[in-house]
Amino acid sequence: MTRTTLRTAVSATIAVLVVFTGVALSPVPAAHASPLPIPPLLESSTNARGERVFDLRVQSGSRTFSGNTRTETLGYNGDYLGPTIRVRRGEDVRIRVRNTLPEPTTVHWHGAHLPAASDGGPHQRIPAGGSWEAPFTVDQPAATLWYHPHLMGTTAEQVYRGLAGLLIVDDDISESLAVPREYGRDDIPLLLQERRFSRGGSFEYRPSMPDLMHGYGGNALLTNGALEPYIVIRDERVRLRLLNGSNSTVLRMTLDDGGSFHQIATDGGFLERPLERRELVLSPGERAEIVVDFSFRDAGPVTLLAESTSGRRYRALELRPATTELQKSRPLPTRLATIPDLASSGVDRRRQFVMSTMGRGGRLTINGRTMDMNRIDEVVQLDTTEIWEVSSEGGGMGGMMGGMMDVPHNFHVHGLQFQVLRVNGRRPPPELRGWKDTVPLWPGDRIQIVLRFENYTGVFMYHCHFLEHEDEGMMGQFEVRR
Ligand SMILES: [Cu+2]
Missing domain, CATH: 2.60.40.420 (Cupredoxins -  blue copper proteins)
Structure with missing residues (x-):
């Protein structure tokens, strides 16, 4: 198809x-009646250890988006969405989270390279009324990352109601480029x-x-x-x-x-x-x-x-x-960054991941299984490079729901940025030849990604980032061991 x-x-x-x-x-x-809200930059303080400390408060609220009906919302430090957290490569940061909701949550730093205990995945549960701290050293290229909840079963609803914010990383390159x-x-x-x-x-x-x-x-x-x-x-x-x-x-x-x-x-x-x-x-x-x-x-x-x-x-x-003359901008540089080829230093291992909606009763699975918090699906050796082949099984036209099973997915890996090696046997298009943490898969697609596991051991997630699929268990865990 x-x-x-x-x-x-x-x-x-x-x-x-x-x-x-x-x-x-x-x-x-009426279209374009209101100005774009810009999320404020979150202020920080420096503690005795020299860490930049940020504070997030998970709270409930309400907001009128349209008409005069209020929507019950969730937000970080406000009614809806959250402030932008801006950090610089090399900094030690500590993000303190206080959960004032009557339900548990987590805060996951999507795209960040950090210790498993600071990842904010389903294992870093913050109970109702509880607190959690995520210390880490910023050690990755400048990028636009984001943060959102990641608790099994309630991620979709909590994000939908407003829990999301941006995490921007700067570095020497981003601060010197035109x-x-x-x-x-x-x-x-x-x-x-x-x-x-x-x-x-x-x-x-x-x-x-x-x-x-x-x-x-x-x-x-x-x-x-x-x-x-x-x-x-x-x-x-x-x-x-x-x-x-x-x-x-x-x-x-x-x-x-x-x-x-x-x-x-x-x-x-x-x-x-x-x-x-x-x-x-x-x-x-x-x-x-x-x-x-x-x-x-x-x-x-x-x-x-x-x-x-x-x-x-x-x-x-x-x-x-603006009606006044626009401020001159410098032309874009012809070269932005150098991206090392992760596969060039040799590949230690290959694995396969099949995303499927073909399970009994339309279950959403990866390699035939749904997420189990108590099961480690893959064990990975620290300081190795792997190729993961991820495919999305088309539903075909038969079966209980027929062609309705043909739904897109994507594949997100925690704790690192990977590179796309092949898309359906071909070299990836130019827009996929950069650092990625999430790749889309249409039914029948087969994508090879190359991943380098370094610096941190522990348990991380891989999953479909379509949040309804994720909550239904289209997720697995890999443990990086020394
Ligand atoms: Cu999916």
């Missing part, structure tokens, strides 16, 4: 479900989340059985928690740090003038060179940094569009050039 027919099939199924579950039409108000980097001015974080609004203008997390298979899709897109906002552009070049923070929606990003932009970074850092593109696709959890150039565009606004798996087209953000 080709990707296009797959998408059509998935879209048709979702469209039918939308009718059956009675989801109202998008209640989105790329826009004034946070909130020409360096803009965009946390994109599809949400299912009721007619009244609020949303809640109430998945049906089909939602667990197909993902909890929606009818509106929040950008940093706002519906179709705008931002006034004051510089010739603007860097957008895109994060698909949706539960299970794949987003295809384009500009409404049909023009191009340059992708400069993937999940785990800069690409080697800026890559000129007209569209990019982000599955849940993936990030991309792009630079939009206004120096050759006319003075009118340009809208960043996001098209969802179900074919809905959202106006994610209107970029509205």
Whole structure:
């Protein structure tokens, strides 16, 4: 099945479900009526050990997104989403988390290379009213990472209700390159989340059985928690740090003038060179940094569009050039970073991972199993390099649910950044030739990734980052041993 027919099939199924579950039409108000909210940078203090200390408080709240109906929400240090945590390579940091919710949670640092005990996966449970600290040394290239809950069974709901924030890493390269980097001015974080609004203008997390298979899709897109906002552009070049923070929606990003932009970074850092593109696709959890150039565009606004798996087209953000002359920006460098080839030093071991929705009763499995907190699925030797071949089993047209089993997945690995070696037997496209922690898989896809396990021993997760699938157990554990 080709990707296009797959998408059509998935879209048709979702469209039918939308009718059956009675989801109202998008209640989105007049487009681009509100300015883009920029998450504040989280302040830090320095403790006696010289660590930079950050404090996060997990709390409940409520917010009016549309109309005048309030949505019961969750947030970090606020009602919805969280502040941006900005750290620098080489720093020792300690993030202290206080959980004021009446339920347990965890805080996972998605994309970060750190000790297993600081990872914030399902084993680092923070009970209701409890606290947890994540100390680690920042030791990876500059990148746009993020943080969110990761407790077995409630990740999807807690993220959906608002628990997500950005973790930005800087280094010598990011601070010396001629790329826009004034946070909130020409360096803009965009946390994109599809949400299912009721007619009244609020949303809640109430998945049906089909939602667990197909993902909890929606009818509106929040950008940093706002519906179709705008931002006034004051510089010739603007860097957008895109994060698909949706539960299970794949987003295809384009500009409404049909023009191009340059992708400069993937999940785990800069690409080697800026890559000129007209569209990019982000599955849940993936990030991309792009630079939009206004120096050759006319003075009118340009809208960043996001098209969802179900074919809905959202106006994610209107970029509205200021009426005064734009501040000059330096041209993008032709070279951004050097990415060492992980496979070049030899491969110690190969493993296979088969993602399947073919289990009894439509169970979501990896290598035939669902997640068991008490089972270590793979044991990995520290200081080795491995190739993991991940494939997504197509559902075919037979079986209980027929073609409805053909759903996309992705594969996320904790604690490191990997490289994509092969996509269906071929060299990966240029946008996958950078550091990645999450790769999309369409039914039938076979992807080889190369991973280097170093610095930290302990238990880490690999899983599908479609949050409904993850909560249903499409996850496994690997333990790195000395
Ligand atoms: Cu999945």
